[in-house]
Amino acid sequence: MEGTLTARDKVGVQDFVLLDAYTSESAFVDNLRKRFSENLIYTYIGTLLVSVNPYQELGIYTVSQMELYQGVNFFELPPHVYAIADNAYRMMCSELNNHFIFISGESGAGKTEASKKILQYFAVTCPMTESLQIARDRLLLSNPVLEAFGNAKTLRNDNSSRFGKYMDIQFDFQGVPVGGHIISYLIEKSRVVYQNHGERNFHIFYQLLAGGDAERLSSLGLEQDPQLYKYLSQGHCAKESSINDKNDWKTVSNAFSVIDFTRADLENLFGIIASVLHLGNICFTEDKQGGATVPDTHEIKWIAKLLGVCPSVLLEALTHRKIEAKTEEVICPLTVELSVYSRDAMAKAVYGRTFTWLVSKINSSLVNKDITQKTVIGLLDIYGFEVFDKNGFEQFCINYCNEKLQQLLIERTLKAEQAEYEVEGIEVNIGITLRVMFSKECIRPGPATDLSFLEKLEEKVGRHAHFQTRKLAGAKGRKRIGWLEFRLLHYAGEVTYCTKGEWPVTPILTVLHLQVLCRSKNSILRECFLVAELENRRRQPTVGTQFKNSLSSLLEILISKEPSYIRCIKPNESKEPSKFDDFLIRHQIKYLGLMEHLRVRRAGFAYRRKYEHFLQRHLSSPTLIFFNIFIYLFASRERERQRENETKIFIRFPRTLFATEDAFEFSKHQLVARIQATYKGCLARREYMRKRQAATKLEAHWRGALARKEIKRRRWAVQIIRRFIKGFINRDKPLCPDNEEFVVFVRKNYILNLRYHVPKNVLDKSWLRPPGILENASDLLRKMCVRNLVRKYCRGVSAERKAMMQQKVVTSDIFRGKKDGYAESLNQPFAHSRLGVSTSSLSDGFLVIHVSPEDKQQKGDIILQCEHIFEVVTKLAMLAKKECMVNVVQGSLQFYVSPGKEGTIVFDTGPEEQVYKDKNGQLTVVSGRGA
């Protein structure tokens, strides 16, 4: 309903219950038309689905569509056949009860398609185990086989189901489809022998001829051309462009292999199909006695071969009949006309029972061997109400069935409605009169002639208000009813039935037929025609009684289940897409009882929802304001209707609901924003909490790891310290495990420290104090160090300095302790230059002793003259260990008189030796010329 409300302005209303003019058929049709023109073929009447055949593919049956509807509240999405299927399935799963979906409508309205869509929906959306896929495939593939044998092209539908079908899909407690069961109703056997112009026989005949290979056809004595067979060519449309028999044959052959048909089954089955075709081609001529005879027994032979019967017995069964008197039996020949009737009767019976066998064979392949099967959903695809120009026994049965089913619907729906209103404390006066039209006399075996049958009817049900014959009708109605007709007023309208010919009040099979068929070698036929039937022939129920019985058991099946309804409507007779024939649709609306149904739904209130659902949808702040007003209005208007156990809100006028809905629409954006914000907030909060938790966890882990590391470190430190202390305590002991580490550490440490404290020069006597255990080593090291320093020092001493030092040693030997000032002199280096001796190269006896003039007070160099200059100079040099200090100059030599003042001695040779000082103070020494 909510989905309905959303889209109501766009294309009509999606639920007829929301129509203002709900009593107007025109408004109903208008709404249907409006939606149909937009390809919206589905509309609800409450929970009933109205479907208009679109006659085109609309793309609304995709897997994504199925997923869309899966598990969604019925009213949340636009009407769809999937919504009905899903609703039934969910209810079945949650309440563990049985359901059925009743699909009705006239031929071509789309019932079979709807049931196929539902089956596909279950196949796709239900949970599935691998082993149960076979059951699912069989369920799906039973359809093409049933359609091949039970469907035919009619003027109204190229693939018209010519039988009613009820299919149970069985589910286990988990909602997995585990099996199925099919019940067929009233296959249209007359089609086997006769088709109207433009119609065909059952598809299987054409499929076999078109798709069967040459070998198979020849083994069945068949030709490919369907025109050669009388039973296939009466409708003059054996070949139909919209039907691909060859392809369909492939599908059916494949389906046969999936649903457990053995080779022998297929041989027998196609033997029967071929026999029916051969039967149709048997021609009778009149013999001299007026009896029927068969001039060409070609067909008889083939039938006898295929069915495994005796040809002469078969021939006799077709051309004779047995008259059973009290004591004797007489075989009488039939006329040509009766032989044709007999032949057709046999063909119909053979095909009809073979179809029943086929259904039971399919059922045995669908059977669920698992006894845990829990619930079922039934699909009832049954012919809708039929009103033709000429209505016979079949229409009577179909309409009887529809009447019964309508009765069931009314009982279930109305009672449910009424019960709901009562529970909710609301009074309803629906005013529906159930029209039970059929009494058992209508279909009771009666006399053989059509007229006497009618008279019997008049006698039994003549007083019934809804029954009329020409005799019973007043002067006005008389003209409209024929002598052999009767008229019934069904819930969907008047139908006039003709009793001529088609009312099989007695069994149509003769004893001779049964005798042939019971003894057939074809195992299918033997299963279909039991010998026991021959013996109990008189007690066999008529077709009508059989149908009535099967209908009663169907009703029993249905009564125990929860119903859902789909009403299919055919938009036009020409099978064209987008063509909406008002007249035709009105007619269907009428006989499908849709207006009646709508009236019932609207008799009380257009809208009823549980309070919580209603509030859930509308209780947002902007709508709340409106809602409050609305509640006030509602409460004041309906106050008298309040009862104690109210659980639902009922709104009578759609406009009130729409106004609420408009307010809802108006506030939708705000709502969406708020929902979005709340949702995002919720997501963000969740994310934040997640991160926070993660961070806390991470932090805890990290801290734990750090703490563990710290503990490890401390433990290690404690061990080290302990070992250190132990080592310290045992440090003086010989090297042992207790002190080894400590000693190594101390050594290492001492040596490392020592690096920074080694003496820098030979005079530095400092030394790092060693620990006790290292005293020896330290001593050795110190010595090595000193030696090293000394060596280094010695290497660094120049020869000059060495000489000076040697001189100092001599000085020491001479003066130490003997002469004052010696100690002070120690620091004063001896200058090399402080003492030098110079002589001239000439023969004079002069020598100059150079003394360094550092002190200004002191005198300068000493000039000496001696006789033994060579000896003096040599001894001086030797004394001073300074041979090199003797300087022998030529010409002149400089000397220091006093610091800063120099003098010069000029040496020269002359005739005589002389020493003189000139005016400048310059001293000149002249030595005599050598010899």
Ligand SMILES: Nc1ncnc2c1ncn2[C@@H]1O[C@H](COP(=O)(O)OP(=O)(O)OP(=O)(O)O)[C@@H](O)[C@H]1O
């Ligand atoms: N929902 C749909 N979408 C498209 N085409 C459809 C739909 N329903 C029916 N049709 C078309 O209409 C044709 C007739 O439908 P279908 O055979 O289901 O009718 P029916 O009511 O079962 O008729 P009958 O009572 O004769 O068996 C289908 O072959 C198909 O072409």
